[in-house]
Every structure is written in C-alpha cells, then in structure tokens.
Amino acid sequence: MRDTSAFINSLGQVCAIIGAQWGDEGKGKATDIVAQHFDVIARACGGANAGHTIVVAGHKHVFHLLPSGCLHGDKKVILGSGMVVHLPTLLEEIALLRSLDVDIVPRLTISHEAHIVFGFHRTLDAALEERRSKQKGKGIGTTKRGIGPAYMDKTARCGIRMGELHTDLRNELIQRKTLLEETYGVAMDVEEELSDLADAREQIGGCIGDTVEDIHSALHSGKTILVEGAQGTLLDIDHGTYPYVTSSSTTASGALQGLGLPPRALTSCIGVAKAYCTRVGEGEFPTEAEDSAAKRLRERGGEFGATTGRPRRCGWLSLPDLRRAAYLNGITHWNLTKLDVLDEEDVIPVGITRGEQGMRYQEFPGWKTSTAGITGYDSLPANARAYIEWIEEQTQSPVALIGTGQGREEIIVRS
Ligand code: IMP
Numbered sequence: 001m002r003d004t005s006a007f008i009n010s011l012g013q014v015c016a017i018i019g020a021q022w023g024d025e026g027k028g029k030a031t032d033i034v035a036q037h038f039d040v041i042a043r044a045c046g047g048a049n050a051g052h053t054i055v056v057a058g059h060k061h062v063f064h065l066l067p068s069g070c071l072h073g074d075k076k077v078i079l080g081s082g083m084v085v086h087l088p089t090l091l092e093e094i095a096l097l098r099s100l101d102v103d104i105v106p107r108l109t110i111s112h113e114a115h116i117v118f119g120f121h122r123t124l125d126a127a128l129e130e131r132r133s134k135q136k137g138k139g140i141g142t143t144k145r146g147i148g149p150a151y152m153d154k155t156a157r158c159g160i161r162m163g164e165l166h167t168d169l170r171n172e173l174i175q176r177k178t179l180l181e182e183t184y185g186v187a188m189d190v191e192e193e194l195s196d197l198a199d200a201r202e203q204i205g206g207c208i209g210d211t212v213e214d215i216h217s218a219l220h221s222g223k224t225i226l227v228e229g230a231q232g233t234l235l236d237i238d239h240g241t242y243p244y245v246t247s248s249s250t251t252a253s254g255a256l257q258g259l260g261l262p263p264r265a266l267t268s269c270i271g272v273a274k275a276y277c278t279r280v281g282e283g284e285f286p287t288e289a290e291d292s293a294a295k296r297l298r299e300r301g302g303e304f305g306a307t308t309g310r311p312r313r314c315g316w317l318s319l320p321d322l323r324r325a326a327y328l329n330g331i332t333h334w335n336l337t338k339l340d341v342l343d344e345e346d347v348i349p350v351g352i353t354r355g356e357q358g359m360r361y362q363e364f365p366g367w368k369t370s371t372a373g374i375t376g377y378d379s380l381p382a383n384a385r386a387y388i389e390w391i392e393e394q395t396q397s398p399v400a401l402i403g404t405g406q407g408r409e410e411i412i413v414r415s
Contacts, residue, residue: 002375006415007400008037010333012267014225016252017335019232020325022241022279023250024305024312025272026337028052028068029411030401031228034270035069039223042215043067044258045082045248046230047117047150048089049143051306055408056100062306064145066093067228070104076218077104078211081113082248082258084150085162086122087200094203105204111211112163115154118173119196120180120188121146127186140244141281143307151247162208165201170194212260219265227255233271233325234279244283252329271331271397273322275339275387276348278312280305286359287351288315301341302406318351318359319394326395334395336388337403339380340372340410348387364390374404377412 015034019025031052035041048064054071055061063070065085070077079085090110097104125146129139142148153159160169170190177188218225231250234240239251249257252269256262276297279285289297297303297314304311325331342348345366351359367381374380380388380402388399402412 002413004033004413004415007413008034010268010400010415011270013219013222014227014261014265015268015270016227016229016255016266016329017270017272018229018252018255018325018329018331019250020271020273020322020329020331020334021232021277022234022285023050023230023232024278024280024303025232025274026403027229027272028054029337029403029408030270030272030335031068031226032408033401033411033413035075035226036072037224038069038075038226040076040078040215040218040225041067041069041072042078042080042211042225042227042259043083043230044080044227044255045250046246047084047147048086048145049147049246049307050230053306061096061100063093064307065090066097066104069226069228070097071102073102075107076214077108078215078259079108079110079114080211080215080259081111082254083111083114084117084147084154084248085110085114086117086146087204088196091199091203105207108204108207109209109211109214110162110204110207112161112208113211114162115150115159116162116165117146117150118160118193119146120176120186120193121149121153123186123188124149124180124184127184138282140283145307148247165197165205165208169197215259215261219261225261227252227259227261229255233328234321236328239324239328241283244281266330268332269329270333270335270401271325271329272335272337273317273325274301274337275317275342276301277315277317278303280308280310280312285313285315286354287318287349288313296344297341300344301338316349316351316361317391320351320354322391322395326397331395331397333400334391334397335401335403336391336399339384339388339402340370340404342366343370343372344368372405373407373410375409375412377402377414380412
C-alpha cells in the first residue's frame with residue numbers, strides 16, 4: 001500500500017471532484033482514491049445522464065445516479081437538491097448494490113428538494129431531439145434520460161419534487177398527460193408513472209430528508225465531505241458550449257449550490273482532464289482530431305459512452321479550455337487521466353490559442369514508450385514529464401494525480 005496521506009491531507013475538509021472537459025474524463029479513479037478517506041459522499045446536480053463504471057470483484061458495473069464512492073461501507077451518501085432523480089434507475093442501482101452485499105438504504109439521504117424525472121420526461125427528451133433533428137438537421141445528442149425536460153419543469157416552477165413522493169399525485173399526473181398530448185403530441189402512461197412512484201415510496205420513502213441540514217451538521221461536527229461532480233465544465237448550462245450542453249450546472253460552484261454549501265466551505269477542487277480530449281453528442285470541438293488520429297485515440301482509450309454506448313469524438317487538449325476550467329472551478333489539483341493512451345503518438349498537438357483561422361497548436365514530442373501501470377512520477381519518460389509540467393505552468397495548478405492505466409492501482413499520486 002502506498003502512502004497517499006500527504007495528498008489526502010492537502011484536500012482539507014470539503015473536496016469537489018469536477019470534470020474539466022465534456023464529461024467522461026475518468027473521475028472514478030480519483031474518487032476511488034479519495035472517497036475511502038472521506039465521511040460523506042455527495043452528488044449535487046444532474047441525473048442519470050452521468051455514467052460511471054465501478055469494478056467490484058473483477059466485474060464492471062455502470063452507475064448513473066449513486067455516487068461512485070458509495071461502495072465504501074460506512075460512508076453517508078447524499079443526493080443533493082440540485083439533482084433530478086429517475087426513480088426506477090435509482091431502485092435498480094440499490095438492488096444491484098444489494099446483490100453485491102451492499103445495503104445503501106440505511107446510509108442514503110435524498111434531498112426532498114431534488115426533482116423527480118418521470119417516464120414522460122424521457123419520452124419528451126426523445127421527441128424534442130427528433131424535432132430538433134428535423135428542424136435544424138441535428139439535435140443536441142442528449143442521453144435521452146429526460147434531463148432537459150425535468151429541468152424545464154423545475155425552472156418553469158412546475159416540477160414535482162422528492163418531498164411530494166408521499167402525496168397522491170394522480171390528479172396532477174392526469175393534468176400533465178393532457179398538457180403533454182396537447183402541447184407536444186407525446187403520450188404518457190399515468191398508471192405506469194404511479195406504479196413507479198409507489199415502488200419508490202415503499203423502498204426509499206424513508207431516505208427522503210433535508211440534506212442541507214445533514215450536510216451542515218456533518219460540516220460542523222468536523223466530518224469530511226467529498227462532492228462528486230457529474231458531466232464536465234464544458235457542458236455547464238451557463239459556461240459551457242451552449243446550446244450543446246446539459247441542463248444543469250456542472251462546475252464546482254454549481255455543485256456547492258446543488259448541495260446548499262456556501263462557497264467558502266470548499267477547501268479543494270480536483271479538476272479531472274484526460275491527457276487528450278473527447279466529447280459525445282453534437283457541438284463545437286475545436287481540437288477534434290482528424291479521422292485516423294481520432295480512431296487511434298478511440299481504440300486505445302476505449303472511448304465509447306458508458307451511458308449510451310456511443311463512440312466518443314476524440315481530439316487533443318485545449319489549453320484555453322483547461323485554463324477556463326481552472327478559473328471557473330478554482331482547481332487546486334489536476335488529475336490528468338489516461339496518459340498511457342498517448343504512449344504511441346509521434347507528436348502530441350495541444351491547442352493553444354483560438355484565432356480567426358481556428359485553433360493554433362503547439363506540438364510536443366511523444367515519448368514512444370509504455371507508461372502503462374507506472375506509479376512513480378520519476379519513472380515517467382522525460383517527454384511525458386515535460387508535457388505534464390507544461391500544463392502545470394500554463395494553468396498555474398499542480399498535476400497531483402496521473403492515470404496510467406485502467407487498473408485501480410495504475411495511477412501516480414504526487415504530494
Ligand atoms: P443531456 O444531459 O442528456 O441533456 O445531454 C446533453 C449533452 O450532454 C449531450 O451532448 C450529452 O452527450 C452530454 N452529456 C450528458 N451527460 C454526460 C456525461 O455524463 N458524460 C458525457 N457527456 C454527457
């Protein structure tokens with residue numbers, strides 16, 4: 001067992017792990033290292049559009065709602081007010097954990113302020129995508145998990161929240177059905193929605209509570225809190241590549257808001273970025289690689305979506321985006337992931353400025369040797385260290401964690 005205590009101590013009481021690109025940066029491994037040392041593990045925003053792969057006893061499982069740190073037996077798990085929760089998905093994840101001998105229910109609290117994602121939100125998500133494709137030739141490329149429509153209801157102030165799970169929602173849902181059919185021509189099965197609500201009430205009705213109280217009482221009693229961000233900074237509804245973004249705030253400040261934590265509570269923010277870059281769905285991607293390089297990165301990096309299975313678009317790092325992520329989130333530590341995916345590249349381009357002619361690149365010499373499984377910084381090839389140190393210098397933030405392979409232990413922890 002290596003000693004990560006200096007790194008863990010440097011995180012302080014409240015740490016957020018935030019994606020710095022378009023999601024799928026590989027936040028799970030940093031979470032895995034950090035979560036075991038924290039008392040409370042929280043998710044703040046978004047819903048089942050996220051997908052994180054957790055390996056238990058050699059088997060891969062994909063979770064969408066529960067934070068990946070929830071496997072650690074004694075942690076309190078919080079789903080915060082900023083989230084949108086699809087109840088059948090949550091019940092499936094709880095059942096999956098149970099089959100792995102983990103009973104999360106006694107230590108799970110779901111905010112009564114979080115919004116419910118209904119089946120009809122998913123149907124509407126798909127219908128809106130189809131409409132956009134017909135009208136504009138392309139959609140946003142959403143995950144079709146009902147995220148946009150659930151946040152539409154939330155901001156229109158007609159959403160249904162977790163706190164209402166205990167009330168009779170039949171009449172409300174019947175009215176929604178009429179509205180949906182008249183406005184969008186979308187069908188809805190009221191009985192199915194009611195049956196999903198009844199299952200959830202029975203199984204997790206007791207988990208609904210005031211998570212703001214919970215998290216503040218944890219804070220005041222000196223407990224440590226890990227905030228697991230979802231998606232990535234460039235998908236943020238305010239600061240991302242709008243309209244090709246998700247419908248929630250994906251930054252550190254968004255996560256604090258989603259949990260009801262004040263900004264000054266955050267003691268550290270680990271910004272997670274791949275050593276290259278990927279994106280799923282539509283939207284700008286100025287450093288997208290040409291076909292053959294994109295294919296190489298996709299194959300070496302296994303770049304297919306965990307939630308949708310879609311092949312990810314692949315390209316190179318963008319310095320302006322990294323800098324922006326650093327200042328939007330107040331990144332105190334970088335986690336550069338999947339460095340080994342670049343092992344065979346002759347040259348590694350990085351986008352450095354965006355001008356009228358598009359992105360200007362700086363090229364770094366590749367290292368052409370395997371970094372797979374390396375756990376000591378000094379064992380990295382000199383060209384890989386030069387690449388990492390250039391990122392540190394340009395973003396004014398240290399690279400504390402470097403992923404060198406899929407395995408749990410294949411990571412460099414610098415202190
Ligand atoms: P939505 O969040 O399903 O509405 O999708 C909006 C955009 O965000 C689409 O381009 C999705 O592919 C992208 N997106 C949403 N969640 C994730 C994620 O967890 N990883 C990567 N992309 C995501």
